[in-house]
Amino acid sequence: MKDSEIIFSSVDAMDQSPHRLSEQLLEAIEERIVTGEYPPGARLDEVELAEAFGVSRTPIREALIRLGSIHMIEKMPRKGWAVAPASPRRLCEMFEFMAELEALCGSFAARRATPFQLQKLLAAHEACRGVNDPDEYYRLNEIFHVALYQASGNEFLIEQTLEMQRRARPYRRLQLRVPARIASSFAEHEQIVATILANNADLAAEKLRQHVMVQGERFANLIQSVEKLSTADVKRRA
Amino acid sequence: MKDSEIIFSSVDAMDQSPHRLSEQLLEAIEERIVTGEYPPGARLDEVELAEAFGVSRTPIREALIRLGSIHMIEKMPRKGWAVAPASPRRLCEMFEFMAELEALCGSFAARRATPFQLQKLLAAHEACRGVNDPDEYYRLNEIFHVALYQASGNEFLIEQTLEMQRRARPYRRLQLRVPARIASSFAEHEQIVATILANNADLAAEKLRQHVMVQGERFANLIQSVEKLSTADVKRRA
DNA sequence: TCAATGTTTTCTGTATACATAAATTGGAAT
DNA sequence: ATTCCAATTTATGTATACAGAAAACATTGA
Numbered sequence: 164m165k166d167s168e169i170i171f172s173s174v175d176a177m178d179q180s181p182h183r184l185s186e187q188l189l190e191a192i193e194e195r196i197v198t199g200e201y202p203p204g205a206r207l208d209e210v211e212l213a214e215a216f217g218v219s220r221t222p223i224r225e226a227l228i229r230l231g232s233i234h235m236i237e238k239m240p241r242k243g244w245a246v247a248p249a250s251p252r253r254l255c256e257m258f259e260f261m262a263e264l265e266a267l268c269g270s271f272a273a274r275r276a277t278p279f280q281l282q283k284l285l286a287a288h289e290a291c292r293g294v295n296d297p298d299e300y301y302r303l304n305e306i307f308h309v310a311l312y313q314a315s316g317n318e319f320l321i322e323q324t325l326e327m328q329r330r331a332r333p334y335r336r337l338q339l340r341v342p343a344r345i346a347s348s349f350a351e352h353e354q355i356v357a358t359i360l361a362n363n364a365d366l367a368a369e370k371l372r373q374h375v376m377v378q379g380e381r382f383a384n385l386i387q388s389v390e391k392l393s394t395a396d397v398k399r400r401a
Numbered sequence: 402m403k404d405s406e407i408i409f410s411s412v413d414a415m416d417q418s419p420h421r422l423s424e425q426l427l428e429a430i431e432e433r434i435v436t437g438e439y440p441p442g443a444r445l446d447e448v449e450l451a452e453a454f455g456v457s458r459t460p461i462r463e464a465l466i467r468l469g470s471i472h473m474i475e476k477m478p479r480k481g482w483a484v485a486p487a488s489p490r491r492l493c494e495m496f497e498f499m500a501e502l503e504a505l506c507g508s509f510a511a512r513r514a515t516p517f518q519l520q521k522l523l524a525a526h527e528a529c530r531g532v533n534d535p536d537e538y539y540r541l542n543e544i545f546h547v548a549l550y551q552a553s554g555n556e557f558l559i560e561q562t563l564e565m566q567r568r569a570r571p572y573r574r575l576q577l578r579v580p581a582r583i584a585s586s587f588a589e590h591e592q593i594v595a596t597i598l599a600n601n602a603d604l605a606a607e608k609l610r611q612h613v614m615v616q617g618e619r620f621a622n623l624i625q626s627v628e629k630l631s632t633a634d635v636k637r638r639a
Numbered sequence: 640t641c642a643a644t645g646t647t648t649t650c651t652g653t654a655t656a657c658a659t660a661a662a663t664t665g666g667a668a669t
Numbered sequence: 670a671t672t673c674c675a676a677t678t679t680a681t682g683t684a685t686a687c688a689g690a691a692a693a694c695a696t697t698g699a
Contacts (some may be wrong), residue, residue: 179668181684184682184683185682185683202608208650209650210650218683218684219683219684219685220651220683220684220685221682221683221684221685222682222683222684224461224463224651224652225462225466225682226468228463228467229466229467229468232466232470232471233470234465234560241648241650241690241691243691247534253556253557253558256556256557256558257556257557259555259557260555260557260558260561261559263505279643299483317497317498318490318491318494319491319492319494319495319497320497320501321497322472322493323498364424370652403665421652422652422653423652425651434661446680447680447681448680456654457653457654458653458654458681459652459653459654459655460653460654462682463652463669475683479660479662479680479681480660481680481681566651
């Protein structure tokens with residue numbers, strides 16, 4: 164118990180309610196999985212994790228259960244938990260799925276969005292105009308996309324898409340900062356908004372599919388190179 | 402602890418690994434939520450549930466965490482868990498979402514399915530031919546749909562759709578047994594398979610959307626009448 | 640040497656005990 | 670009577686203890 168503070172090195176801050184270890188552990192473990200510290204296939208031993216974070220098994224278990232329920236880790240019969248494989252292929256599939264969800268949101272938005280929702284969408288888009296700072300654009304971009312989801316009018320879809328956005332976020336965070344991307348992203352948003360306002364559901368869906376897949380593909384390329392590196396690393400160590 | 406066996410009345414069987422309470426509890430609580438025994442808004446007190454099921458809080462918590470992670474229940478700041486509202490609207494939205502997922506699977510399947518996957522799909526479809534028993538058709542129908550998901554070729558999509566199928570299952574189970582429905586369902590499957598084999602992605606998507614939404618709408622009607630009943634019931638009691 | 644069985648250890652699931660924060664209730668003072 | 674503060678209770682999160690099953694290991698017999 165002397166090492167209780169170990170956790171704070173892995174967790175951004177204690178910004179949440181102070182006593183909510185499982186929450187912090189969830190994010191900490193998720194972070195470590197995404198950054199590759201716990202690589203795909205790695206065993207997540209409850210007691211090891213508990214010791215590593217200086218806590219008991221209970222909050223660790225809660226975090227693992229939640230990670231398991233989003234398929235980020237898997238429980239094997241008698242082998243405990245293991246990090247689910249996050250191959251380039253799987254990440255592509257994930258982004259493809261995300262693209263389809265966003266396309267669906269766009270399609271619904273084009274057909275059913277209320278004036279208020281459209282107004283919010285437009286405002287979120289305008290807020291992105293002229294922004295050059297990647298971090299700031301990243302933030303505003305997310306807000307724009309959330310506004311899009313909400314314009315779909317299907318709460319269930321919104322929920323699922325937000326969840327997927329959350330799951331994809333740690334990966335997107337690793338993305339390269341290509342300055343030119345901001346401009347093209349904004350231009351794509353412009354088109355998307357226009358097609359939605361024009362009630363062109365199919366085109367909105369298609370534009371969004373492409374918009375999201377561009378991210379996904381660029382990211383998959385990045386991962387692939389990282390993969391090569393770490394494979395080389397493994398070979399070197401062996 | 403004298404009432405440890407209470408659980409077995411709510412759970413179908415101990416078919417799973419014998420010592421896996423949290424698993425059984427998950428299904429038992431889910432069942433009670435779906436059947437309205439724990440109506441939307443109802444508070445789920447950990448100790449109450451623990452006593453009701455004759456177990457300790459630990460497995461109850463695990464079940465609640467998992468139910469929470471699929472938004473079936475919600476955790477309010479200092480109020481504990483409560484059953485998430487499952488209004489007719491929400492159920493419609495859920496089925497609409499499910500319909501879109503299946504449509505997506507069909508669309509992908511039409512474009513990319515391997516001969517092997519198509520063969521499996523066809524076999525699953527043929528297995529449904531001539532079946533009249535609703536329970537048996539229900540079972541084979543699920544297998545057919547799973548074969549469809551798998552034909553999409555996107556593991557991530559398959560995973561998500563299976564999860565949604567699982568979530569929708571308890572509601573579908575409540576559905577009325579309309580004998581004529583089996584025949585029309587089979588006919589729809591026939592068309593769906595045909596369009597997929599013809600690589601007609603858009604039509605396959607459209608057919609599937611309709612196929613799933615029919616269930617959803619019929620079910621929503623059912624719920625709505627149940628809703629009226631229980632509302633009347635509440636009024637009567639008040 | 641290999642197989643088979645028995646023993647030990649490890650691991651996972653469950654129960655219980657404990658601590659802390661919030662809510663509620665009661666009392667006192669204005 | 671009302672308000673504010675204190676105290677007790679309640680609930681939630683965490684730690685620890687315990688139990689049973691499975692796996693690994695060793696020992697013994699062929």
